[in-house]
Amino acid sequence: AQKITQTQPGMFVQEKEAVTLDCTYDTSDQSYGLFWYKQPSSGEMIFLIYQGSYDEQNATEGRYSLNFQKARKSANLVISASQLGDSAMYFCAMREHNNAGNMLTFGGGTRLMVKP
């Protein structure tokens, strides 16, 4: 089974509007971390936001917030007041506590396109 699922391959949003990018995950661990990364067309992978499995409050970083619903195993990224520079691929990733290592497992990504 897929550990991280991003069901929206591509999305459009009007500039200045908010947008939600979906992410669901699958784990049997109690301790895990959820991350969102942005990859612009230039290729670099930019860290956006982190949510720990034990965090009671949703994480926020500037215009980014993470809508964490633990029972549903979802960790959606909300971008408020979209800007043209937000056009990029967005990846949801999970880091589990694992004796073999603590690597990130990524979803397939969502391509966000912001319309002027």
Added chain:
Amino acid sequence: DSGVTQTPKHLITATGQRVTLRCSPRSGDLSVYWYQQSLDQGLQFLIQYYNGEERAKGNILERFSAQQFPDLHSELNLSSLELGDSALYFCASSVGGGTGNTIYFGEGSWLTVV
């Protein structure tokens, strides 16, 4: 700037050749990860090192090898290259192995095999 440095940024080489990708982690980070991103496979974890020792292996081919040196920089060696090895190779680093430690990525090395 994430603080993770990768060289070279772009590399074009022929099939059958060998290349070495280099990575300097963020200052203070002990864990180094290598990822491969290709159009058909997405982002695949290759291998992780922690303070010089191999910690975890992912989908890394036998033709590929890596190591982390005492100064914590890491190298990924790709040999007997095939067309399908063309991809963006990322190095990433984190302070340690905790689930809350953010993993920061370098800008990647674009490898084209012709």
